[in-house]
Amino acid sequence: MDTLTRLEDTIAQRRRAAPETSYVASLSARGLPVIARKFGEEAVEAVVAALAEDREELIGEAADVLFHLLVMLAEKDVSLADVMAELDRREGVSGLEEKANRTS
Numbered sequence: 499m500d501t502l503t504r505l506e507d508t509i510a511q512r513r514r515a516a517p518e519t520s521y522v523a524s525l526s527a528r529g530l531p532v533i534a535r536k537f538g539e540e541a542v543e544a545v546v547a548a549l550a551e552d553r554e555e556l557i558g559e560a561a562d563v564l565f566h567l568l569v570m571l572a573e574k575d576v577s578l579a580d581v582m583a584e585l586d587r588r589e590g591v592s593g594l595e596e597k598a599n600r601t602s
């Protein structure tokens with residue numbers, strides 16, 4: 499099982515934990531707006547790290563982004579497999595073609 503799939507499983511389990519004992523459960527208890535905001539903050543922190551050309555910071559922030567994305571997807575009952583299926587669908591289609599499909 500790959501890292502993201504293992505993390506998705508862990509998040510699914512930890513959402514049911516007591517919020518005092520789990521960061522995932524505490525986020526879930528605070529609800530989707532907080533989770534979505536947290537994801538946005540982590541994305542901005544990753545952008546700042548990228549622009550600062552701080553490689554180690556960027557790796558850490560990218561990990562935070564992926565973790566908080568999975569928490570947000572879990573909250574919306576969207577699985578990693580759903581997202582991977584969408585990426586698989588796009589495989590072999592040029593990015594420009596995909597863009598044209600979206601705007602037509």
Ligand SMILES: N=c1c2ncn([C@@H]3O[C@H](COP(=O)(O)OP(=O)(O)OP(=O)(O)O)[C@@H](O)[C@H]3O)c2ncn1[C@@H]1O[C@H](COP(=O)(O)O)[C@@H](O)[C@H]1O
Nearest residue numbers: 505508509512513519520521522523524536561562565566
């Ligand atoms: N991968 C992560 C992970 N990445 C980041 N974080 C947490 O995400 C938070 C990042 O938020 P910030 O640094 O911005 O600040 P903060 O003030 O602590 O957060 P807020 O109070 O603002 O929400 C930190 O508390 C990190 O500990 C994570 N917390 C948990 N996991 C994974 O989730 C598993 C389950 O964790 P629990 O739910 O805590 O058992 C862990 O074993 C890990 O595998």
